Amino acid sequence: MQNKLNRLPKELNLVKNLKKVLKRHHPRTVVPLGDDAFVFKSFSEKTVVAQDLLIEDVHFKRSYSNSADLGHKSLAVNLSDFAAMGAKPHFVHVSLALPNDISEDWLLSYYSGMTSLADSYQVEVVGGDLSLSPGPIMIDVNVIGEVAHPITRHGAQDGDWLAVTGSLGTSHAGMLALQKELYIYAEATQKHLRPNPRLDVAAILNKHNLNTETVHAMMDCSDGLVNDLFHLTREFELGVELTEAEIPISSDARHLAASLKQSPIDWALWGGEDYELLLAIPPNKKDELKYIFENANLDLLFIGKFNTTGSLALQKIDGSLESIKEFQGWSHFRE
Amino acid sequence: MQNKLNRLPKELNLVKNLKKVLKRHHPRTVVPLGDDAFVFKSFSEKTVVAQDLLIEDVHFKRSYSNSADLGHKSLAVNLSDFAAMGAKPHFVHVSLALPNDISEDWLLSYYSGMTSLADSYQVEVVGGDLSLSPGPIMIDVNVIGEVAHPITRHGAQDGDWLAVTGSLGTSHAGMLALQKELYIYAEATQKHLRPNPRLDVAAILNKHNLNTETVHAMMDCSDGLVNDLFHLTREFELGVELTEAEIPISSDARHLAASLKQSPIDWALWGGEDYELLLAIPPNKKDELKYIFENANLDLLFIGKFNTTGSLALQKIDGSLESIKEFQGWSHFRE
Numbered sequence: 071m072q073n074k075l076n077r078l079p080k081e082l083n084l085v086k087n088l089k090k091v092l093k094r095h096h097p098r099t100v101v102p103l104g105d106d107a108f109v110f111k112s113f114s115e116k117t118v119v120a121q122d123l124l125i126e127d128v129h130f131k132r133s134y135s136n137s138a139d140l141g142h143k144s145l146a147v148n149l150s151d152f153a154a155m156g157a158k159p160h161f162v163h164v165s166l167a168l169p170n171d172i173s174e175d176w177l178l179s180y181y182s183g184m185t186s187l188a189d190s191y192q193v194e195v196v197g198g199d200l201s202l203s204p205g206p207i208m209i210d211v212n213v214i215g216e217v218a219h220p221i222t223r224h225g226a227q228d229g230d231w232l233a234v235t236g237s238l239g240t241s242h243a244g245m246l247a248l249q250k251e252l253y254i255y256a257e258a259t260q261k262h263l264r265p266n267p268r269l270d271v272a273a274i275l276n277k278h279n280l281n282t283e284t285v286h287a288m289m290d291c292s293d294g295l296v297n298d299l300f301h302l303t304r305e306f307e308l309g310v311e312l313t314e315a316e317i318p319i320s321s322d323a324r325h326l327a328a329s330l331k332q333s334p335i336d337w338a339l340w341g342g343e344d345y346e347l348l349l350a351i352p353p354n355k356k357d358e359l360k361y362i363f364e365n366a367n368l369d370l371l372f373i374g375k376f377n378t379t380g381s382l383a384l385q386k387i388d389g390s391l392e393s394i395k396e397f398q399g400w401s402h403f404r405e
Numbered sequence: 406m407q408n409k410l411n412r413l414p415k416e417l418n419l420v421k422n423l424k425k426v427l428k429r430h431h432p433r434t435v436v437p438l439g440d441d442a443f444v445f446k447s448f449s450e451k452t453v454v455a456q457d458l459l460i461e462d463v464h465f466k467r468s469y470s471n472s473a474d475l476g477h478k479s480l481a482v483n484l485s486d487f488a489a490m491g492a493k494p495h496f497v498h499v500s501l502a503l504p505n506d507i508s509e510d511w512l513l514s515y516y517s518g519m520t521s522l523a524d525s526y527q528v529e530v531v532g533g534d535l536s537l538s539p540g541p542i543m544i545d546v547n548v549i550g551e552v553a554h555p556i557t558r559h560g561a562q563d564g565d566w567l568a569v570t571g572s573l574g575t576s577h578a579g580m581l582a583l584q585k586e587l588y589i590y591a592e593a594t595q596k597h598l599r600p601n602p603r604l605d606v607a608a609i610l611n612k613h614n615l616n617t618e619t620v621h622a623m624m625d626c627s628d629g630l631v632n633d634l635f636h637l638t639r640e641f642e643l644g645v646e647l648t649e650a651e652i653p654i655s656s657d658a659r660h661l662a663a664s665l666k667q668s669p670i671d672w673a674l675w676g677g678e679d680y681e682l683l684l685a686i687p688p689n690k691k692d693e694l695k696y697i698f699e700n701a702n703l704d705l706l707f708i709g710k711f712n713t714t715g716s717l718a719l720q721k722i723d724g725s726l727e728s729i730k731e732f733q734g735w736s737h738f739r740e
Contacts, residue, residue, distance in 0.1 A: 100451055101555050106489035106624055107455040109555045112447045116435050120442040121498040121547060123534040128502075154441035163456040165500075165545040167463075199458040205540015210500040212456060212547045220436050220444045289441055 084174050091181045094194045096160065108197040110161065113216035118159075120151035120213050126206035134248040137176045139263040140209065141183025147292065148213040149191065149267035150345040154290040156272045157217035162188060162195045165210040167203035191269055218276070223301045225286040226350035232302070232310055232374040233349045233359070235271050236318065238295055239334050242341025243323040246330070258322035265345040274366045284359065287350040294342040296394055299382060302348060309379030312394075314386050316373045339384075339394070350376060419509050426516045429529045431495065443532040445496065448551035453494075455486035455548050461541035469583040472511045474598040475544060476518025482627065483548040484526065484602035485680040489625040491607045492552035497523060497530045500545040502538035526604055553611070558636045560621040561685035567637070567645055567709040568684045568694070570606050571653065573630055574669050577676025578658040581665070593657035600680040609701045619694065622685040629677040631729055634717060637683060644714030647729075649721050651708045674719075674729070685711060 092103065101109035124130060124144045135143070145162060152159045164184070168177070181195070188195060193213070226232075244262030247255035268290070275285065291298050295317075299310055319334045327334035349370075351359055356372065363370040382394040427438065436444035459465060459479045470478070480497060487494045499519070503512070516530065523530060528548070561567075579597030582590035603625070610620065626633050630652075634645055654669045662669035684705075686694055691707070698705040717729040 101490070101557055105557050105559070106486040107453045107492065109451050109453050109490065109492075109552060112450065112452045112551070115447065116444050117447045117452065117549075118442050118444050119496070119498060119532060119547075119549065121500055121533050123500045123502055123536045123545075125502050125536050125538055125543075127539045128537050151441040155436070155444065157442065157444075161454070163454060163547060165456055165458045167458060167460050167543055197454060198456050199545070201458045201460050202463050203460060203540065203543070204462045205538065208460075208502055208538070208543045208545075210458075210534070210543075210545035212454075212498060214452075214454065214549070216447070217444060222436055222440050224440070 084177070087174070087178055088181060091178055091185060092195045096194045096196070098160070099196070103196055108161070108163070115216040115218045116220065118152060118155055118157040118215045118217045118220070120148045122147045122151070122211055124209040126208070132207070135263060137180040138183030140207075141180040141185075142187045142264045144209045144211045145184045145187050145193075145213070146265045146267045146345065148211050149187070149193070149269055150265065150290040150292065152213060152215055153268040153272040154221075154288055154347055155217055156219060156221045156275050156288065157215050158272070158276075159191060159193045159213045159215035159269075161214045162193055163212040164195060164198035165200075166198070167201045167208040169203050169205070169207065172207070219281040221275075221282055221285050221288040223287055223289045224304055225282055226302050226304070226308055226376050227286055227352065228308060228376055228378050230286055230350040230352055230376040231356055231372045232312070232376060233351055233370050233372050234291065234318065234346050235268050235349075235371075236344070236346040236369055237320040237323065238291065238317060238344050238346065239323045239337030239341045240320040241265065241343035241345075242337040243320070243326045243334070245343070247322075247326060252326070255322045255326055257320060258326065262343065265343065267345060268347045271347050271368060274362060274368060278362055280362075284351070284355045285349050286352060289348050291344050291346045291348050292342060294340040295348075296339050296382060297342070298348060302350060303376070303380075306380045309377045309381045309383070310374050311377060311391075312374040312382065312384045314384055316371060318369070318371045318373075419512070422509070422513060423516060426513055426520060427530045431529045431531070433495070434529075434531070438531055443496070443498070450551040450553045451555065453487060453490055453492040453550050453552045453555070455483045457482045457486070457546055459544040461543070467542070470598060472515040473518030475542075476515040476520075477522045477599045479544045479546045480519045480522050480528075480548070481600045481602045481680065483546050484522070484528070484604060485600065485625040485627065487548060487550055488603040488607040489623050489682055490552055491554060491556045491610050491623065492550050493607070493611075494526060494528045494548045494550035494604075496549045497528055498547040499530060499533035500535075501533070502536045502543040504538050504540070504542065507542070554616040556610075556617055556620050556623040558622055558624045559639055560617055561637050561639070561643055561711050562621055562687065563643060563711055563713050565621055565685040565687055565711040566691055566707050567647070567711060568686055568705050568707050569626065569653065569681050570603050570684075570706075571679070571681040571704055572655040572658065573626065573652060573679050573681065574658045574672030574676045575655040576600065576678035576680070577672040578655070578661045578669070580678070582657075582661060587661070590657045590661055592655060593661065597678065600678065602680060603682045606682050606703060609697060609703060613697055615697075619686070619690045620684050621687060624683050626679050626681045626683050627677060629675040630683075631674050631717060632677070633683060637685060638711070638715075641715045644712045644716045644718070645709050646712060646726075647709040647717065647719045649719055651706060653704070653706050653708075
C-alpha cells in the first residue's frame with residue numbers, strides 16, 4: 071500500500087478514504103505510507119517479524135466471515151505469533167488481492183476491523199499492496215515489532231509442565247456452529263471469527279522480567295494441540311503425557327459436542343485456531359507462575375508434563391493411558 | 406514460513422528440501438526460520454520495509470513465466486523499492502498461495518530463482534507462509550533492510566532535472582514479445598521476466614554520501630513514466646516537460662514497435678515494469694552526478710525538467726510541444 075494505493079488515480083476517493091481510516095502517528099515513523107517503502111527509527115531491542123496468509127475457502131468463508139471480522143482476524147493471527155515470542159508489535163503491512171465484486175465499503179470495513187484491534191495495542195497499519203484477484207480473496211499480513219528476551223518453541227525439558235492460557239477446541243466448535251448457523255454459541259463463534267491474541271500474557275511475562283529460565287518454551291496453539299506439540303517436543307525428541315481432566319473445554323464446546331455426539335476433547339486435540347499460548351514451565355517455577363497469573367486475573371492451566379518417551383499420551387478421566395499415535399487433519403499445504 | 410512450513414509433517418521432505426535451498430547464516434539472526442516469528446538484532450541505521458504482490462493472470466501468466474522467473478521477479482520488484490529509497494535490503498518473507506497442481510519441483514525452483522538473486526546482495530529468505538490456493542498463484546513478498554539517508558518521492562523542485570537510469574518501454578516490449586512468442590527479443594523478454602533492481606545505483610549514491618541535497622527525489626519506474634510522474638510531481642503540484650529525443654528506447658523496443666506499427670515512445674510513457682530509477686536533480690548538481698555515474702559505468706539520462714505548470718508535456722522530435730493530458734492503462738485495483 072505504501073506505493074500501490076497511490077497508483078490508482080482513478081480511485082483517488084478510495085485512497086483518501088482509506089488514508090482517513092488508517093491515519094495514525096507512530097513516533098518512530100520516518101517515511102510514512104505513500105512512498106516506495108516505509109521507513110522507521112530502528113528499535114533499541116531486537117526486531118521481530120511474523121507473516122501469515124488468510125485465503126478464502128481455505129481459511130474462511132465469506133458466507134460467515136464479514137470483512138470487519140477478516141480485518142480483525144488477519145491481524146490477530148500475527149499478533150498471536152508476537153504474543154508467543156513475548157514480543158511487542160508495532161507496524162503492519164497488509165497485502166490484499168480482491169475479486170472485482172468487492173466493494174469500497176467492504177474494503178473500508180476490513181480496515182476498520184483491523185484498526186480497531188490494532189489501536190488497542192498501539193499498532194499502526196503502514197503499508198502493503200492491493201491488487202485485483204481473478205479468484206478468491208487473498209490476505210497476507212506482515213507485522214514488525216520488538217522483543218528484549220524472545221521465548222522460542224525449542225527450550226522444553228524433560229519434567230517441565232505443559233500449561234495453556236485458555237480453553238481449547240472452542241474455535242473449532244465456533245466454526246461448526248457458524249457452518250450450521252447455530253448462533254446461540256456466541257462465545258465459540260466469536261472466538262473463531264475474532265480470536266483474541268494473548269498479548270496480555272506476553273505483557274505480564276515482560277512486566278515480571280520473566281525469561282527462558284522461567285518459561286522454557288512458548289508457542290501459540292493455532293493448529294490444534296497435537297499438531298503444535300510436534301514443535302514443542304522438537305519433532306518428538308521429547309514426549310508429553312496429557313491429562314484429559316485438566317484440558318480446559320468451554321461450555322459452548324461441551325454443549326455443541328454433546329448435541330452433535332462428538333468428543334470435545336478431540337476438538338481440543340485436533341481443532342486448532344484457538345490462539346491460546348502453550349508454555350513449557352520447569353517444576354520449580356510452577357508456583358511462581360501460578361501466583362503471577364492469578365494476580366493478573368489470567369488463566370494458566372497445567373494440562374500435562376514433558377517426558378522422554380518421544381510420543382504423546384492422554385491420561386483419560388477413567389485413569390487409563392491412551393497413546394496418541396496418528397496425526398490427523400493435515401492435508402497438503404493446508405495451514 | 407517460519408512457522409507454517411513446519412506445520413506440515415506429512416510434507417517433511419518438502420520442508421527439509423526447502424530448508425536446504427534457503428539455508429544461510431545472516432550475522433544479525435537471533436531466532437531463525439522455524440519459530441513463531443523471526444528475530445534479528447536491530448539495525449543501527451533506520452529500518453526500511455517494502456511489500457509487493459504478484460498475482461497470476463493479473464501480473465504474470467504461467468504460460469511464459471516459469472517458477473524461477475517468478476522467484477526472481479517477486480523479490481526484484483521489492484529490491485527495486487529499496488533501490489528507490491537508497492536503502493540496503495537484508496531479510497525476505499515470502500507468502501505463497503498455490504493451486505494443488507503445483508509440484509514440489511515448481512516450489513524448489515521458485516526458491517532457487519529467488520535465492521540466486523538474493524545471494525548477489527547478501528539478502529536472506531527468513532520466513533513467510535505457505536497455503537493452498539483454490540484459484541490463481543498468489544505471491545506476496547516483504548523485504549526488510551536499512552537506510553541512513555532515505556530519499557523519498559516528494560522532494561522535487563521547480564527547475565530540477567528529471568533523470569532515468571536506463572531504457573523505458575523495454576519491459577512492455579518484452580511482455581508483448583512473450584505473448585507473441587517472438588523470442589528473438591531476448592533483451593526485452595529478459596527485462597520483463599527478470600527485472601534488474603537498480604541497487605547498483607543506490608550503492609553508488611551511498612558510496613559518495615549523496616543525500617537529498619544532491620538527489621531531491623527518487624522513485625522506481627514501475628507503472629510507466631507518466632503514472633510515476635504523478636507521484637514525483639506530488640499529484641501535479643509540479644509539472645514536467647519531457648524531451649522525446651532524450652528518452653532512452655532499447656533497440657528491441659524500437660524494432661518490435663516498428664514491426665507492430667506502434668510507438669515505442671508510447672510504451673516508454675505508459676508501459677511500466679522497467680524498474681529503472683527516476684531522479685529529480687537540482688541544476689547545480691547535474692554535472693557532479695553525470696561525472697559520478699560515468700565513472701561507475703552507469704547510465705544517467707536527462708529526459709526532462711520539472712516546472713510549475715502542474716501538467717506533463719512532451720517536446721516532440723519535430724520541436725512541437727504536445728500536452729500529455731490523460732492517464733491511460735489504469736483500471737480498478739490494477740497494479
